[in-house]
Structure formats: C-alpha cells, structure tokens
Amino acid sequence: MDRNSIKDTGILEQYLLGELSDSQRIEVENILKEDLELRNYFNKIEDDFEKLAMENAITPPSGIKDSLLNSIENSITKEEKVIPISKKSNRQFYLAIASGFALLFMLTSGWLFNQWQNSKNTVEIVQNEATDLRNQIQTLENSFNETNSWYQAINNPNTVQLVLRGNQISPNSNAITYVNHTEKTVILNPKGLTKLDDDKTYQMWADVDGEMIDMGIIPSNKEMIAMKYIDNAESINITIEPAGGNDHPTVEQLISNVLL
Amino acid sequence: MQDDLGLIQRLQKQDSKALSVIYDKYSGALYGVILRICKNEEQAQDLLQETFLKIWQKSNQYDPKKGKIFTWAYRIAKNIALNAQRRPYKLIQNEDLSVYENEETHESEIDMLQLNGSLKQLEPHHQKALQLVYFNGLTHREAHEEMNVPLGTFKSYIKQALKKLREAYQKELFLLWVIIEKMI
Numbered sequence: 001m002d003r004n005s006i007k008d009t010g011i012l013e014q015y016l017l018g019e020l021s022d023s024q025r026i027e028v029e030n031i032l033k034e035d036l037e038l039r040n041y042f043n044k045i046e047d048d049f050e051k052l053a054m055e056n057a058i059t060p061p062s063g064i065k066d067s068l069l070n071s072i073e074n075s076i077t078k079e080e081k082v083i084p085i086s087k088k089s090n091r092q093f094y095l096a097i098a099s100g101f102a103l104l105f106m107l108t109s110g111w112l113f114n115q116w117q118n119s120k121n122t123v124e125i126v127q128n129e130a131t132d133l134r135n136q137i138q139t140l141e142n143s144f145n146e147t148n149s150w151y152q153a154i155n156n157p158n159t160v161q162l163v164l165r166g167n168q169i170s171p172n173s174n175a176i177t178y179v180n181h182t183e184k185t186v187i188l189n190p191k192g193l194t195k196l197d198d199d200k201t202y203q204m205w206a207d208v209d210g211e212m213i214d215m216g217i218i219p220s221n222k223e224m225i226a227m228k229y230i231d232n233a234e235s236i237n238i239t240i241e242p243a244g245g246n247d248h249p250t251v252e253q254l255i256s257n258v259l260l
Numbered sequence: 261m262q263d264d265l266g267l268i269q270r271l272q273k274q275d276s277k278a279l280s281v282i283y284d285k286y287s288g289a290l291y292g293v294i295l296r297i298c299k300n301e302e303q304a305q306d307l308l309q310e311t312f313l314k315i316w317q318k319s320n321q322y323d324p325k326k327g328k329i330f331t332w333a334y335r336i337a338k339n340i341a342l343n344a345q346r347r348p349y350k351l352i353q354n355e356d357l358s359v360y361e362n363e364e365t366h367e368s369e370i371d372m373l374q375l376n377g378s379l380k381q382l383e384p385h386h387q388k389a390l391q392l393v394y395f396n397g398l399t400h401r402e403a404h405e406e407m408n409v410p411l412g413t414f415k416s417y418i419k420q421a422l423k424k425l426r427e428a429y430q431k432e433l434f435l436l437w438v439i440i441e442k443m444i
Binding site (some may be wrong): 009010013014016017018019029032033042043044045046047048049050051052053054055056057058059060061064065067068069071072073076 | 274276279280283284287288289290291292293295296304305308309312313316325326327328330331334335338339375376377378379390393394395399400415416418419422425426429
C-alpha cells in the first residue's frame with residue numbers, strides 16, 4: 001500500500017476508531033512507524049476527532065470522580081497492606097513447619113544414634129565372647145589332640161613302660177618313659193623329676209655299646225615329651241647338665257638309668 | 261499537539277494524581293461518547309468509571325509512539341459502551357412483576373445528546389456520517405448501510421467531513437488570533 005492509497009482507503013480513520021482486525025492494525029502501526037508524512041497526517045486526524053469530542057463533551061456528575069479515586073485508593077492500600085501480611089504469615093507458617101520437621105529429625109536421629117551405639121557395643125561384646133570361645137575350643141582341641149596322641153602312643157600294644165627312679169643324688173625324682181621299638185618312638189613323662197636351678201637342666205642319653213648318645217634336653221614345664229629314639233640302645237640314662245645341654249654326659253651327675 | 265509525556269509516565273507508575281488530572285481533562289469528552297452510545301445516564305456513569313479504571317489498570321499497555329492518549333482512551337470507552345449494549349442492563353421491576361426498561365431518562369436526554377460545535381456547521385450527511393462512527397460507535401460497514409450509501413461514498417463523507425472540520429477550526433483559530441492581536 002502506498003501513501004496516497006492509504007489516505008484514500010480511509011483505513012487510518014478506521015484504525016483510529018478501533019475498527020480494524022489485529023493483523024490490519026499491526027500493519028498500519030508498522031507503516032506509521034516508518035512513514036513520517038503519513039504519521040503527521042494521522043496526527044491531524046487524531047486532533048480533529050479529539051476536538052470533535054471536546055466540543056461535544058458532556059460534564060459527568062462530580063460523584064463519579066470521587067468514587068473512581070476511592071476505589072483506586074482502596075485497591076492500592078489493599079495491595080500494600082494485605083499482601084505483605086499474608087506473605088509474612090505464609091513465611092512464618094512454612095518456617096514453623098520446617099522447624100517442626102527439623103526438631104523431629106534431630107530427635108529421631110539422636111535416638112537412632114544412641115540405638116546404633118548400643119548395638120555396636122553389644123556386637124563388640126558378642127564378637128569378643130565368640131573369639132574367646134573359639135580360642136577356648138582351639139585350646140581344648142589342641143589339648144585333646146595332644147592328649148589323644150599321647151594316649152595313642154602309650155596305649156599302643158608295642159609300647160613298653162619303663163620307670164626311671166632317682167638315685168642318691170636325686171632320691172625323690174622319678175620319670176616314666178614309653179618306648180615303642182616298632183614305631184621307634186620314645187615318650188617321657190618328666191613330671192616326677194625334682195625341680196632344678198635355672199642354670200641346670202636334665203638331659204637324656206642312650207647307651208649304645210658303651211657310648212652315650214644324646215636323646216635330648218628334658219624341658220621342666222612339660223607333662224609329656226617325645227625324645228629321640230636311638231637304635232640298639234641298651235639303657236636310658238638321665239643326667240644333670242648345665243642349662244642348654246651338653247655334648248657328653250657328666251657321669252658324676254647321673255641320677256637315674258634303666259635297662260632296655 | 262503533544263501529550264504531556266511526564267503525566268503519562270506518572271500514570272504508568274500508578275500515580276493517582278496523574279489519573280485525576282487526566283480525568284479532569286477527558287472525562288467530559290469520553291462521557292459524551294459513552295452517553296451517546298448507551299443513551300442511559302445511570303449506565304453511562306457506571307461505564308465512565310469502568311473506562312477510567314481500565315485506563316488506570318492497563319496504562320502500561322499504552323504506547324505514546326502509536327498515538328495520542330485520548331485516541332487510546334476513546335477506543336477503551338467505545339468498546340466498554342458497545343459491550344455493555346450487548347448485555348441487558350438493569351431492568352426495573354414494577355408491581356405486577358413484569359419488567360420494562362426505564363425509558364424516562366431517554367426523553368430528557370435528547371437535548372443533551374444534540375451535537376454541538378463546528379460539527380453543526382457541516383452539511384447534514386457529513387454530520388450524520390461522523391455521528392454514526394464516532395458518537396454512536398458504528399463500524400464503517402454498519403454506518404454506510406444505515407445511511408444507505410455505498411461504502412466508498414461513506415468513506416469519502418468521513419474524509420470530507422474531517423477536512424471541513426479542520427477548516428472550521430482554523431477559521432476559529434484565525435479569529436482568536438485576530439482578537440488577541442487587537443487586544444495587545
């Protein structure tokens with residue numbers, strides 16, 4: 001649409017009167033934005049219509065203005081007064097709920113922490129007890145196995161029991177040996193030997209063709225002990241030797257012997 | 261003639277004093293339009309208040325670059341008045357429970373609704389054309405049917421009427437200018 005046809009069609013008058021559709025209205029507004037001459041022409045039409053309206057004005061009753069301003073003041077004060085209060089009370093309401101939840105969580109988590117600590121302690125005690133029991137069982141089992149093995153050894157029909165009695169050097173001593181020539185084992189019960197000083201120990205020897213062969217040191221704290229089996233031994237002898245044992249027996253300190 | 265941009269900015273910032281100034285300036289002109297459309301004083305007063313409430317609430321939608329504030333306010337007033345015509349207004353109930361529209365006011369208003377000013381100097385068909393679209397709220401289409409002339413002819417009536425009006429205004433201005441000159 002060129003400038004003159006816009007003037008001729010009367011579309012500007014219709015635009016002013018608000019008769020156009022939205023799309024037409026936007027089109028006219030865009031044209032007016034760009035065309036200064038048309039814009040001035042439109043301003044003149046606006047002025048004409050405004051004067052026309054002013055000349056035909058009818059004064060409304062004065063009460064209308066008061067009631068208009070009142071209703072506006074009311075809406076302003078309502079907005080200013082009511083909304084902040086309701087916002088505040090809303091916020092307080094939510095804060096109260098939130099703090100309620102926070103307190104609840106704090107209490108329950110305190111209680112749960114306590115329960116957890118108790119459970120932890122209980123589990124620890126139970127674990128310790130279980131460990132103790134396991135250790136006891138282990139000890140009992142070991143002890144049983146040991147005892148059983150001694151018993152098996154002693155109870156073997158091929159085992160010979162020999163008692164070694166102390167001579168005048170150690171008259172109260174006695175020891176029991178169990179010799180099995182088939183399985184070539186020697187087991188000693190040294191319980192009956194008199195206690196020695198810390199720097200001395202008992203040692204066992206086998207006599208083979210007049211030569212004394214070491215069968216081992218006898219520990220003082222054992223009930224049963226396996227000693228070395230020596231082939232062709234004619235007798236078993238016990239001497240008192242310096243702590244740690246000796247290469248050759250101290251014959252003066254022989255306290256007991258038994259023939260095989 | 262430029263609108264007071266400061267006044268409009270104050271209105272858009274919801275300054276009720278700005279609305280008061282605008283009311284004083286335009287309420288008569290807008291009331292003249294509304295009353296001529298609905299022809300009922302009581303209703304027209306309600307609609308005038310409704311119009312200014314809308315001007316207040318929608319002031320941010322007004323763009324001074326697109327036209328004068330009076331043009332914008334006129335469109336609001338006209339729309340509110342035309343919409344009110346489409347819905348039945350207060351009916352008055354009498355004793356036998358039948359209803360009728362209160363027409364008494366119509367009679368007394370006829371004088372008031374007569375058009376005044378430069379418009380009266382125009383030829384009758386120009387007067388009629390402007391009255392129909394501007395004061396009775398008819399569209400161009402409705403108005404040319406009402407006057408029983410083709411749409412193109414009707415549009416040229418409007419154009420010529422506005423041109424004559426402008427000439428009349430300028431004559432008044434010239435006279436005013438002459439009077440002022442003489443006084444000085």
